[in-house]
Amino acid sequence: MIEARQVTKTFGKLKALNSVSISCAKGETVSLIGPNGSGKTTFIKCLLGMVLPDSGTITFNNTDISRNWDYRKDIGYMPQIGRYPDNMTIGQIFYMMLDLRKKKLSDTDTELVQAFGLEGMLKKRMRTLSGGTRQKVSASLAFLFHPQVLILDEPTAGLDPLSSEILKEKIRKEKEQGKLVLITSHILSDLDDLVTQVIYLQDGNLLFHKHLDQLRQDTGEVKLSRAIAAVMKSQRITNEEDELTNEKGLIR
Amino acid sequence: MFKIIKYVIVDILRSRIMLAYTFFLLAISLSIFNLEDSPAKGLLSMLNIILIVVPLVSLIFSTIYMYNSVEFIELLLSQPIRRSYLLLSVSAGLMLSLVIAFVVGAGIPVILMEGSSTAWIMTLTGIGLSAVFVSLAVLGSVITRDKAKGIGIAILMWIYFSLLYDGILLLIMFQLSDYPLDKAMIAFCSLNPVDLARILILLKLDISALMGYTGALYREFFGSSMGIGLSFSLMILWLVIPMAVASRIFRKKDL
Numbered sequence: 001m002i003e004a005r006q007v008t009k010t011f012g013k014l015k016a017l018n019s020v021s022i023s024c025a026k027g028e029t030v031s032l033i034g035p036n037g038s039g040k041t042t043f044i045k046c047l048l049g050m051v052l053p054d055s056g057t058i059t060f061n062n063t064d065i066s067r068n069w070d071y072r073k074d075i076g077y078m079p080q081i082g083r084y085p086d087n088m089t090i091g092q093i094f095y096m097m098l099d100l101r102k103k104k105l106s107d108t109d110t111e112l113v114q115a116f117g118l119e120g121m122l123k124k125r126m127r128t129l130s131g132g133t134r135q136k137v138s139a140s141l142a143f144l145f146h147p148q149v150l151i152l153d154e155p156t157a158g159l160d161p162l163s164s165e166i167l168k169e170k171i172r173k174e175k176e177q178g179k180l181v182l183i184t185s186h187i188l189s190d191l192d193d194l195v196t197q198v199i200y201l202q203d204g205n206l207l208f209h210k211h212l213d214q215l216r217q218d219t220g221e222v223k224l225s226r227a228i229a230a231v232m233k234s235q236r237i238t239n240e241e242d243e244l245t246n247e248k249g250l251i252r
Numbered sequence: 253m254f255k256i257i258k259y260v261i262v263d264i265l266r267s268r269i270m271l272a273y274t275f276f277l278l279a280i281s282l283s284i285f286n287l288e289d290s291p292a293k294g295l296l297s298m299l300n301i302i303l304i305v306v307p308l309v310s311l312i313f314s315t316i317y318m319y320n321s322v323e324f325i326e327l328l329l330s331q332p333i334r335r336s337y338l339l340l341s342v343s344a345g346l347m348l349s350l351v352i353a354f355v356v357g358a359g360i361p362v363i364l365m366e367g368s369s370t371a372w373i374m375t376l377t378g379i380g381l382s383a384v385f386v387s388l389a390v391l392g393s394v395i396t397r398d399k400a401k402g403i404g405i406a407i408l409m410w411i412y413f414s415l416l417y418d419g420i421l422l423l424i425m426f427q428l429s430d431y432p433l434d435k436a437m438i439a440f441c442s443l444n445p446v447d448l449a450r451i452l453i454l455l456k457l458d459i460s461a462l463m464g465y466t467g468a469l470y471r472e473f474f475g476s477s478m479g480i481g482l483s484f485s486l487m488i489l490w491l492v493i494p495m496a497v498a499s500r501i502f503r504k505k506d507l
Contacts, residue, residue, distance in 0.1 A: 050330065050506070050507045051507065069333060069334050072331060073332035083322075083327065084323055084327060085321070085327075100331060101332070
């Protein structure tokens with residue numbers, strides 16, 4: 001469904017993505033994990049056409065996205081920090097989205113809107129909302145148009161425990177309907193019972209793309225958080241060994 | 253695309269600054285015509301005010317609005333919308349709002365009180381100037397992400413077009429006064445939308461008679477229907493070209 005081939009992006013001197021090739025198919029729930037600054041959000045923005053890669057191709061259902069914008073109607077995106085015009089009310093934002101896509105309210109998936117209790121807040125201006133409530137608006141918008149693909153950047157960050165569970169339950173439901181879900185998160189315990197595949201990025205490089213069971217086997221850990229910790233630890237050891245070898249080389 | 257224009261216009265017309273701008277223009281037009289005995293003098297004063305205020309307000313308001321709308325634009329970019337349509341829609345919303353404010357504040361009063369063809373030309377050129385400077389403001393705001401730099405660019409643009417350009421032209425004219433520069437002067441004037449507007453209105457006012465030989469030359473060129481047609485086409489170019497450049501930059505921009 002989504003194929004990224006050798007995507008490279010450099011911002012000034014920083015190489016955010018280094019020839020990353022990833023392939024995701026329908027029905028998978030993929031977690032995109034990596035330390036801060038590894039390129040996860042940059043990759044997601046490339047998928048959405050918000051950042052234009054320097055080289056490489058990305059295709060969505062076999063169409064090249066670089067000349068296209070229509071493919072985005074099948075993608076529901078929840079950004080890490082939702083930015084909305086201060087003076088618009090929640091209701092206005094929802095109606096504007098409906099208006100733009102020429103859809104009626106009856107065509108949409110308002111389950112999250114109701115579950116989060118946003119119906120009672122439709123007249124509140126975005127400026128007056130707390131960070132968590134804005135996240136709820138972002139989440140509801142992502143699921144609103146029954147998209148085939150969901151791209152969620154840190155979805156549970158900032159949500160209270162109840163809302164977090166509501167969102168995870170919704171993700172589970174979409175997963176059962178065979179949607180492709182791509183999640184970035186540092187809260188790995190949330191991802192444990194959701195994901196089927198793990199993609200690990202570091203410093204813009206794709207380190208691995210494994211099935212969750214394969215990762216568990218390789219690290220000998222069952223919980224995702226411990227497995228990833230093991231990976232990060234071995235990465236740090238490898239980096240330190242590299243540095244030592246370089247230093248020795250320099251001294252010699 | 254039209255839906256976005258609608259949202260932008262509603263958003264802007266609600267802003268108090270737009271209201272203040274309209275009232276300011278209204279106050280000026282009414283007081284000028286009530287104070288001056290001859291409507292021609294009134295029009296002349298109006299001309300100077302329009303030529304300074306309209307570009308300034310268009311530039312600064314549009315730049316600030318574009319930077320304040322960064323979130324709105326980002327929100328819409330993850331939707332199935334073409335980037336160029338998005339930019340065009342926001343710009344069109346800005347242009348329409350500023351044009352409405354100008355027409356209500358200055359255009360209609362002037363036409364009601366003076367009613368000659370000059371008043372119509374003044375309204376048309378005012379509309380043209382509003383739109384042209386919105387276009388330039390959009391270009392400036394798309395070039396840099398920094399709000400302060402963007403506003404600085406807008407102010408510099410205003411200083412260049414309203415003040416600096418004419419100063420440079422005068423300097424050239426005096427330095428090279430031995431050479432026949434008339435045709436070249438006409439060409440140079442065409443390169444500045446503010447000067448175009450000024451010439452169009454002045455010709456209508458028949459003041460060109462006071463400008464001597466240059467006036468006669470301008471009248472001969474700009475006063476003819478070909479000249480007027482050319483001036484309006486140039487204004488349109490001043491509107492279209494910055495928008496096209498801004499659109500291209502915006503399409504390749506990382507957000």
